[in-house]
Amino acid sequence: MPFDAARARARFPIFEDAALVFLDSAASAQKPQAVLDALAHHYQRDNANIHRGVYDLSARATAAYEAARARVAAFLGAASPDEIVFTRGATEAINLVAQSFVRPRLGPGDEILVTEMEHHANIVPWQLIAEATGAVVVPAPVTDAGDLDLDAFAARVSSRTKFISVVHVSNAIGTVNPIADIIEIAKKNGIPTLIDAAQSVTHVPLDVQALGCDFLAFSGHKLYGPTGIGALYGRAELLAAMPPYQGGGDMIERVSFSGTTFAAPPARFEAGTPHIAGAVGLGAAIDWLTAQGLADVAAYEATLLDAALEALDALAGVHVVGRPRERASVISFLVDGLHPSDVGTLLDGYGIAVRTGHHCAWPLMDRLGVPGTTRLSVGVYNTLDDIERFSRALTRIVERFAR
Amino acid sequence: MTVDELVENFEFFDDWEDRYAYLMELGDTLPALADDVKVPANIVQGCMSQVWMVARLDADGRMHLEADSDARIVRGLIAILFVALQDRPPAEVLAADVGALFQRLGLDRHISLNRRNGFAAMVQRARAFAERAA
Numbered sequence: 312m313p314f315d316a317a318r319a320r321a322r323f324p325i326f327e328d329a330a331l332v333f334l335d336s337a338a339s340a341q342k343p344q345a346v347l348d349a350l351a352h353h354y355q356r357d358n359a360n361i362h363r364g365v366y367d368l369s370a371r372a373t374a375a376y377e378a379a380r381a382r383v384a385a386f387l388g389a390a391s392p393d394e395i396v397f398t399r400g401a402t403e404a405i406n407l408v409a410q411s412f413v414r415p416r417l418g419p420g421d422e423i424l425v426t427e428m429e430h431h432a433n434i435v436p437w438q439l440i441a442e443a444t445g446a447v448v449v450p451a452p453v454t455d456a457g458d459l460d461l462d463a464f465a466a467r468v469s470s471r472t473k474f475i476s477v478v479h480v481s482n483a484i485g486t487v488n489p490i491a492d493i494i495e496i497a498k499k500n501g502i503p504t505l506i507d508a509a510q511s512v513t514h515v516p517l518d519v520q521a522l523g524c525d526f527l528a529f530s531g532h533k534l535y536g537p538t539g540i541g542a543l544y545g546r547a548e549l550l551a552a553m554p555p556y557q558g559g560g561d562m563i564e565r566v567s568f569s570g571t572t573f574a575a576p577p578a579r580f581e582a583g584t585p586h587i588a589g590a591v592g593l594g595a596a597i598d599w600l601t602a603q604g605l606a607d608v609a610a611y612e613a614t615l616l617d618a619a620l621e622a623l624d625a626l627a628g629v630h631v632v633g634r635p636r637e638r639a640s641v642i643s644f645l646v647d648g649l650h651p652s653d654v655g656t657l658l659d660g661y662g663i664a665v666r667t668g669h670h671c672a673w674p675l676m677d678r679l680g681v682p683g684t685t686r687l688s689v690g691v692y693n694t695l696d697d698i699e700r701f702s703r704a705l706t707r708i709v710e711r712f713a714r
Numbered sequence: 715m716t717v718d719e720l721v722e723n724f725e726f727f728d729d730w731e732d733r734y735a736y737l738m739e740l741g742d743t744l745p746a747l748a749d750d751v752k753v754p755a756n757i758v759q760g761c762m763s764q765v766w767m768v769a770r771l772d773a774d775g776r777m778h779l780e781a782d783s784d785a786r787i788v789r790g791l792i793a794i795l796f797v798a799l800q801d802r803p804p805a806e807v808l809a810a811d812v813g814a815l816f817q818r819l820g821l822d823r824h825i826s827l828n829r830r831n832g833f834a835a836m837v838q839r840a841r842a843f844a845e846r847a848a
Contacts, residue, residue, distance in 0.1 A: 650785035652763040653738075657787075660730050668762060682764075682784065711731060712738065712786075 314607035319343075320692040322599075332663040332697045337482055337510060337641045337688030339532045342596070346536055349595030353588045361587055362561060362578075376587050379594030380577070383542050386597045387527065388518035394550065396543040396577040397590050401509040402432040404528035404543035405476070407580060408505055409436040411553040412526070412545075413474045419445030422471045424502075426464070426488070427453040427678045428481045431671040433507045437476065446473070453678055457484045457633030465496050475504045479511035483670040483686065484633030484679075485616075485641040487515065494523050503549070509533060509541075513690070514612060514639040516605045519544050531589065535691070536596035540589030543580075550576035557582040600691070608691050609639070615689045615698055616642060622702035628709055632684045643670075643684035646705075648714035654685040654705075657712060661704035717815060720797045724819045733820065734787065741789025744796075747782035760835030763788050767836060769843035776801045777844055781836065791833050794819065799840055807844035812837045 320326055322343040325333070333341060353375060359366070361373040377392070384392040398404040413423065423437045427450045437448045449472075451464035459477075468475075475497045480487050490506055497504045505526040508517060512529040519527050526549070530541040545553075555562055555573050559582030564572040573579045600608070619642055623629050628647040646654050655667035668683045669676045676683055687701065715723075727733045747766055758765040763785035770778050778801055781792045798815050799807050816822055816833065 650763050650783075650788075652785045653787045657734065660734065707731075712735065 314604055314611050316611055316692070316694055319603055319608075320694065323692050326692060330662045332661075332700050334687040334689065334693065334697065334701060335664045335666050336513075336690030336693075337533070337686065338666050339538065340513065340535045340690050341692060342537070342592075343535055343599050345599040346592050346596045350537060350588050350592045353591045357591075358588070360584055372587060375591050375594075376585070379590040382594040382597045384544075386517075386601065387544050388520050389544050390520060391547060393575070393577055394544055394547050396545065396550070396580040397585050398528075398541050398543050398580075399539055399586070400530035400532070400541035401507060401528040402436075402530075402541075404526075404541055405432055405505065405507065406436045407543055407556045408476075408526050408528075408545070409440050411556045411580070412503070412549060413437075414440040414444065415554070416473050417441070417444040417446040420471060421446040421473045422449045422469070423447070424449050424451060424464075424467055424472050424475045426451045426459050426477055428457070428459065428483065428486060428488075428672065428675045429476075429478050430482050430507065430509070431673065432509075433476055433478055433505075434674065437474075450674065453486075453675065455679075457481070457486050457635045457679065459486070459488050459493075461489060461492060464493065468496060468500050468502065472500065472502050475502050476507065477504070478507040478509075480508075480514065480639045481633075481635075481672070481675070482510045482641065483672040483675050483684070484635065484643045485638040486633060486635035487511070487637040487639050490524070491522060498523060510640050513600065514609050516609070525549055531593040531596065534593070534596050535600060536593035537586075537589045540586045540593050542593075545576070547576070550580070553580075555579050555582065559583040561585070603691060612639070612689050612691070612693075615693055615695065616640075618695055618698045619687060619689075619701065622698065622705075626702075626706060626709055628713055629705065632679060632681055641686050641688040643686045645681060645684060646709060646713055649708070649712060651683045651685045653712070654708065657708045658685070658701070658704055661700070661707070663701050663704050665701075715797050717798055720794065721815075721818050724821075734790075737790035737794075737821070738786045739790075740793035741783075741786050741791075744782070744789050744793055745780075747780055751780070752782065758832075758835050758839050761788065761832035763832070765792070765832065765836060767839050769840065769847075771804070771847045772801070775803055777804050777807055777840075777847055779840060779843075788832065792836065794821075795833075795836055795840065804844035804848040808841060808848065 323341045325341045357371045359369040359372045361376045380395050381392045383395045441448050452460045503525040506524045508529040513534050525546050527544040532538040562579050562582040564574050630645045632643040651667040666686045752766045756766040765783045767781040783789050798812050
């Protein structure tokens with residue numbers, strides 16, 4: 312069955328408020344009834360702490376949690392559910408890799424290669440371990456159009472490069488990076504890689520084995536799932552060789568004061584009671600989105616972005632920031648005579664929710680020479696009518712408020 | 715302009731577009747701060763756009779504020795703040811209920827929490843000056 316946008320939208324209770332034009336899914340997506348039902352069902356019927364419970368209820372909770380892990384593994388094309396570590400989100404997943412995998416491999420003068428278009432969550436964790444080890448975070452340049460300069464990226468790879476961490480889709484300007492090419496460059500040089508898929512996971516079908524990345528991080532809440540849950544994919548042999556990130560329950564094999572041994576992955580990296588209901592909700596979100604057909608959803612969203620670009624380009628005094636060769640999820644723009652926060656506040660007056668500011672990508676804003684932007688982003692529930700309402704409101708703002 | 719005049723002016727407008735346009739006009743009348751004043755030490759934390767604020771105590775014991783922002787709506791909010799607090803003795807600045815004024819202007823319905831936090835941060839900065847001067 313082809314993707315039916317109106318039918319998909321009807322599954323999101325928040326849009327019972329017909330006045331809401333929600334164009335901020337890149338920050339956090341709305342939740343379909345299937346996810347809300349899964350959360351409620353878990354707390355109403357299956358709630359207990361997982362693992363080591365001898366009673367049936369705990370076994371059910373454990374089964375639901377581990378089934379969610381298997382769904383994430385299948386969704387990403389991982390070889391095994393054991394390659395999926397549940398985290399609080401993409402940020403925690405990147406920090407885990409930084410501390411457990413990369414930090415022990417770093418010495419003075421070593422380099423971690425990223426790009427100028429990274430989210431702060433894919434910059435600061437590397438800066439923290441660079442600071443501690445004397446290593447350096449090296450940004451590969453972005454063109455004026457907002458594309459990664461792949462030749463310059465390749466030229467920055469050297470014997471000092473110990474890790475490469477790159478965003479798949481820019482949360483600030485929507486650039487889809489050529490991650491297959493990036494991973495190929497990394498592999499040729501024997502450098503492990505992490506893909507920040509926080510923004511891409513809802514818009515681009517992923518297959519970690521085909522890509523050949525070593526790690527991949529994403530957040531559940533951008534994938535129509537609950538907040539506070541996300542996942543790290545890590546190749547099995549790499550996870551197996553990594554020391555724990557945090558200590559606590561569930562991550563140990565045996566504890567004594569003469570020495571503690573740790574559980575195998577993924578449990579080794581899930582200290583303490585995890586976000587069980589969140590994982591279950593994330594599993595439901597993946598099921599729901601997969602049932603819509605991710606490729607069809609992506610094609611549909613592309614038509615929305617094209618319509619929005621056309622509308623923005625037709626308005627005098629409005630400038631799209633970033634013209635990447637391939638775009639997903641977001642469009643950033645500026646309005647002459649108005650600050651991005653003015654534009655966002657005025658759009659809110661018309662019932663339209665967008666994001667304004669630096670989008671946690673300050674280095675990219677500096678590179679493009681803008682103080683910040685107004686950003687619209689689309690999700691599975693948006694319609695051409697949303698884009699039309701946005702366009703009318705922005706036209707009115709330009710006419711009425713811009714100097 | 716007095717606080718009552720400001721409230722009256724805002725009441726004159728029926729819809730939010732007009733209130734915002736007026737707010738931005740108020741902001742446009744503010745003198746710009748010199749670049750050498752727009753330094754990190756004078757930035758008001760907690761605003762979504764950049765806001766700079768400085769204050770001095772004049773010879774007659776009144777507190778004179780200067781502030782600027784790169785966002786026009788925020789400049790309008792600064793103008794409102796000045797109507798309530800400009801050139802008052804520090805004790806009056808500390809006694810003023812600027813949040814209540816914001817509600818009387820009917821702006822609390824439309825200006826988002828973030829912005830209000832920014833507004834609150836500006837009020838807090840002005841109060842901090844007044845406390846030091848009092």
